[in-house]
Amino acid sequence: xxxxxxxxxxxxxxxxxxxxxxxxxxxxxxxxxxxxxxxxxxxxxxxxxxxxxxxxxxxxxxxxxxxxxxxxxxxxxxxxxxxxxxxxxxxxxxxxxxxxxxxxxxxxxxxxxxxxxxxxxxxxxxxxxxxxxxxxxxxxxxxxxxxxxxxxxxxxxxxxxxxxxxxxxxxxxxxxxxxxxxxxxxxxxxxxxxxxxxxxxxxxxxxxxxxxxxxxxxxxxxxxxxxxxxxxxxxxxxxxxxxxxxxxxxxxxxxxxxxxxxxxxxxxxxxxxxxxxxxxxxxxxxxxxxxxxxxxxxxxxxxxxxxxxxxxxxxxxxxxxxxxxxxxxxxxxxxxxxxxxxxxxxxxxxxxxxxxxxxxxxxxxxxxxxxxxxxxxxxxxxxxxxxxxxxxxxxxxxxxxxxxxxxxxxxxxxxxxxxxxxxxxxxxxxxxxxxxxxxxxxxxxxxxxxxxxxxxxxxxxxxxxxxxxxxxxxxxxxxxxxxx
Numbered sequence: 001x002x003x004x005x006x007x008x009x010x011x012x013x014x015x016x017x018x019x020x021x022x023x024x025x026x027x028x029x030x031x032x033x034x035x036x037x038x039x040x041x042x043x044x045x046x047x048x049x050x051x052x053x054x055x056x057x058x059x060x061x062x063x064x065x066x067x068x069x070x071x072x073x074x075x076x077x078x079x080x081x082x083x084x085x086x087x088x089x090x091x092x093x094x095x096x097x098x099x100x101x102x103x104x105x106x107x108x109x110x111x112x113x114x115x116x117x118x119x120x121x122x123x124x125x126x127x128x129x130x131x132x133x134x135x136x137x138x139x140x141x142x143x144x145x146x147x148x149x150x151x152x153x154x155x156x157x158x159x160x161x162x163x164x165x166x167x168x169x170x171x172x173x174x175x176x177x178x179x180x181x182x183x184x185x186x187x188x189x190x191x192x193x194x195x196x197x198x199x200x201x202x203x204x205x206x207x208x209x210x211x212x213x214x215x216x217x218x219x220x221x222x223x224x225x226x227x228x229x230x231x232x233x234x235x236x237x238x239x240x241x242x243x244x245x246x247x248x249x250x251x252x253x254x255x256x257x258x259x260x261x262x263x264x265x266x267x268x269x270x271x272x273x274x275x276x277x278x279x280x281x282x283x284x285x286x287x288x289x290x291x292x293x294x295x296x297x298x299x300x301x302x303x304x305x306x307x308x309x310x311x312x313x314x315x316x317x318x319x320x321x322x323x324x325x326x327x328x329x330x331x332x333x334x335x336x337x338x339x340x341x342x343x344x345x346x347x348x349x350x351x352x353x354x355x356x357x358x359x360x361x362x363x364x365x366x367x368x369x370x371x372x373x374x375x376x377x378x379x380x381x382x383x384x385x386x387x388x389x390x391x392x393x394x395x396x397x398x399x400x401x402x403x404x405x406x407x408x409x410x411x412x413x414x415x416x417x418x419x420x421x422x423x424x425x426x427x428x429x430x431x432x433x434x435x436x437x438x439x440x441x442x443x444x445x446x447x448x449x450x451x452x453x454x455x456x457x458x459x460x461x462x463x464x465x466x467x468x469x470x471x472x473x474x475x476x477x478x479x480x481x482x483x484x
Contacts, residue, residue, distance in 0.1 A: 001242065005041050006018070006019065006039045006045040007020070007024035007037070008038075008045035009028060009049075010048060010049050011035040012450075014027050014189065015264075016188060017045045017049070019293060021044075024036060026161065026163075027220070034163075039384060067150075067198055067200065074101075074102070075103060076102075076103050079101070079135075079147045081099070081101075081135035081139070081147060081150060082198075082204040083128055083152075083156075084096065084149050084201065084207070085124035086205075086209050086211060088212045091115070092120050093113050093114070093120075094114060094119070094120060094123060095127045096110075096111065096112055096127040097109070097111050097136060097203070097209070098111070098131045099203045102140045105236045109207055111207045112130060118169045118170070122168055123201070125153055127155065127211075129170055135149065136178075136181050136185065137181075139185055147188070150201060151191065152201070157191065159174055160174070172338065225316060226283050227299060235276055238302075239251040241263065242295065250266045260276065260277045261392070262274070262276075265278070265291065270291040271286060272292050272295055273285050275282065283301075288365070290396065293369035294372065297369075297376070301346040301349045302346070303349055306323060306326075306327075306349075307350055309356075318362060325359070326355055333478070335476045336481035336482055338481060342380075342381075353373040355474070357373065357374075357466070358467050360463070367459075368459050371469045372447075374470045374474060375443055376444075378473065381436065382440065385433055386401075394411070403420070404416055414434070414437055416430065
């Protein structure tokens with residue numbers, strides 16, 4: 001009698017072909033209506049399951065799982081996720097790292113962290129569970145029919161299969177999540193020994209650790225803003241941008257103390273202290289001022305996503321504006337925005353900050369700084385147009401927009417230099433680029449720089465004035481997507 005080397009599970013917890021009866025039993029024991037059968041050859045097992053010629057064989061846990069071979073046999077409907085969790089005792093924050101691999105070998109990475117008081121007592125297990133949930137949600141959103149989870153902690157599979165009784169809050173919520181998700185996608189699990197040298201698993205572990213230094217902020221009670229995950233050299237780039245935007249701004253390094261480099265940034269009587277720690281944490285402290293607002297605007301641009309932007313701005317302004325409401329407002333103010341034309345995270349962050357600023361309320365000494373992110377975003381579009389038209393290059397050393405000239409007979413009205421560049425634009429493009437630059441010039445220069453003629457220097461005195469200017473600015477930006 002032929003030995004049955006392959007066990008095909010057609011209906012069970014995880015459909016697939018297994019090399020041992022023990023592995024097969026995990027998928028069928030206690031599963032109502034399970035359908036399975038043993039075969040001498042893999043081909044017979046595949047025929048039993050159906051059209052699964054590319055379904056990989058899942059080797060037993062005790063064997064050396066050949067990840068490369070497994071991935072080489074993926075079908076287009078299956079996504080593989082390597083997941084790991086982490087925990088920081090000092091901050092009581094757990095995190096996760098996920099590496100996603102698809103049939104064509106492309107990879108994506110997901111990191112995240114949280115400090116949910118109901119979950120935090122499970123430490124890195126909470127991180128790994130949230131990583132699994134993030135991976136599954138991603139797969140469902142992308143239209144995959146199956147996801148293979150390579151995990152470290154045994155409970156990831158045991159709770160999902162019902163072998164372990166879910167007692168902890170996060171385990172109970174996880175079981176509910178998996179039950180719901182199984183209506184949308186097939187989920188299979190593979191145990192990976194921790195620190196076993198598997199490339200993708202080690203990467204997930206690295207990401208999980210990095211998630212605890214995810215770029216974000218927490219605002220302390222003494223008015224000091226703490227930012228994690230932005231490197232010292234990135235802050236030094238911010239300092240350079242500040243001094244370029246306003247030569248009056250001074251940045252002074254005041255030495256290194258206990259692995260911390262301190263900088264004092266000053267503008268007239270305003271001063272901000274920035275302390276960059278080698279461990280990846282930076283603190284910013286200073287009173288409310290144009291200088292602090294300009295610095296925070298540049299910090300926002302370096303954050304990795306919309307969630308971190310909203311978190312920072314909410315803490316900084318000490319208000320709560322929900323991400324969903326900002327997304328709706330963004331769609332209303334910039335309805336034609338598309339990442340296919342301008343997929344740049346710094347730009348997206350600046351636009352989100354501009355939209356956020358239209359939603360602020362309350363009194364302030366003055367409101368000029370609220371308009372700055374939107375005006376700065378215009379620079380991106382001007383440079384993009386000129387680079388695409390060959391007027392400028394990415395590494396052009398010249399600053400400013402030297403390709404415009406004054407319109408004869410008009411004060412503070414400019415046009416693209418006719419004899420040199422006008423032929424590069426269509427009529428609609430020409431009208432738009434001139435309109436965009438004149439809006440930029442007559443607002444950015446008068447609001448953010450002190451001119452020799454004081455009459456050309458102005459401040460925004462009311463919230464409504466600032467809001468109106470930002471909305472007009474964003475309307476012009478939206479027009480870019482209909483012209484180019």
